[in-house]
Amino acid sequence: MTPEDYIETRVVQYQNWYNGKAVSSKSRYLQMRAFSVVGGSLVPVLVNVSSKYTFLGASVTQWAVTVISLLVVVCVSLESVFHYREQWKNYRSTEQLLGHERFLFQSRVGRYQGMNDPEAFRLFVERVEEAIAIENSATLNVMTMANQTIESTKHA
Secondary structure, eight states: OOHHHHIIIIIHHHHHHHHHHHHHHHHHHHHHHHHHHHHHHHHHHHHTOOOSOEETTEEHHHHHHHHHHHHHHHHHHHHHHHOHHHHHHHHHHHHHHHHHHHHHHHHTOGGGTTOOHHHHHHHHHHHHHHHHHHHHHHHHHHHHHHHHHHHHHHHO
């Protein structure tokens, strides 16, 4: 395999994948965090608002406080299970690392300076594959912890 083929079929593919995962994890994290902050801020205000309208024996305000509080707890709990913030940072740092390594290799600077082509390519592949393996291991650890948390709540 040529360096160009490896870069195109492995490095660019993984950079794109990590970028997409970083964007979606960041989005989930920020949405859940924003809802938790806004919802948590609304609850004390709504507790002090009276409503003359009732639904199933409780005021509409009481229902709103209950639903918002429940959703805030769900968002905070899901974040503690799925660790979207950590995943976002992990995916983004791996994507950046691959791009940085690619630049060093193609420019023959840094650790690649003075190496012949086969040596430089071998080191490049080793470093890229190591970065991918480390990220996979980190994601597996996060997802294993998430599954263990879900399983323990089912049996509780």
